Amino acid sequence: MLGLERDADETAIKAAYRKKVKSAHPDTGGDPDEFGRITTSYDLLKDPVRRKVYDDTGYDPQLADVADLKGLVVLESLINDMILDEREPGSFDPVAALRRKLTDDVLKSRFNILELERHRGRIRQHVDRLGRRPEKDVLGSMLRARTQSISEAIKAAEAQIDAIERAYSMLEGYSYELMPLERPEDNDVSEEEDSAEDDAFSEATIGPPKAAE
Template identity: 55%
Template sequence: MTDPYDILGVARDANEEQVKAAYRKRAKAAHPDSGGDTDAFARLQKAYELLLDPVRRKVFDDTGYDVELTDAVDLQALVAIEKLITEMVLDEREPGTFDPVAKMRTSLLEDIRKANFSKSELERHSNRIGLHLERLGKRPGKDVVGHMLRARIKAIATAISETEAKIGASERACDMLEGYLYELNELQDEADVAAEIEWDEPQIRSAAQ
């Protein structure tokens, strides 16, 4: 996540005038017409707009994230957590009788496990096609079969990249959930924690493989 305070070089409690002054100072050097980098200037503008918007600034201060400045992996991770939040809100069990954060982590670890398995299967399939290509050789003239096989390998490579992105987003989402401690009812505490540990340990080992 890009920090707008760092981009503008202002303190966390900077007021509107300080933000504007910092922007004017940096914009002169960062502007493309002055030889500045276009992407860097765009980030400067986004940081300036964020800190002048009290609602967006409050959200960033509370969460550390903003849609405009969040990188692709963080954004995918936030979308994954948002989906899990919806499941948490719709869960009819009484608060305190289960740990929703542990449930989120378990769900993410299961997603990682499935994605890793899918990735390995895609790689295995791609390798098999490659071996077919090696044995097929190249047909003189128009190589219809070879073209189609190479197209399959290319499509699988795209699917592998998408799967890797999903794994990265799920791992980042797990990182975002670190540090949360949910208070369970005393009667539920020991049994639920034991159940979560029993479930999470093999999931963690599997996701790491």
């Protein structure tokens, strides 16, 4: 919007904003929508924290959808796995690996929810079966508090699933180019060595050739 380089400093940002805003200001006949976008861009770039997040992710932390920001946090936690993988780039598909990891995390979270719901149901049954209770129902209060804690844990797990699914959607459209598989003729093996290996393999699998009658 401001025509700036990525590494523009504060002075360059201010100069570009003042130049743009002169012609875009509604009081001088400019487009209000364009003026708003220019002002938003300036506000983002002069805030070092917002600018850092935008440079790293392409999202403005103050204007982006909260669900998108949560998805970014999930992806950020997996990026190190991609970077630290010692396999040769091109020999494996890191994008597919990210998708598999996200899918596994969703399944684990859903299983965790099922377990939490099972425990909550058991606690509620205990509460319902308590007979006469003293004036201060300490046991009932503890059980109900535990039920509330489990309910909050279920909500947190459901929110985590939403974040993981949003992160997965952010990977849509990505592909990764793998190195072509090495062809047999590319190997540095002579024809004589190939023939010897073939003879050895044949002898090991079907036995030595029969003598001529």
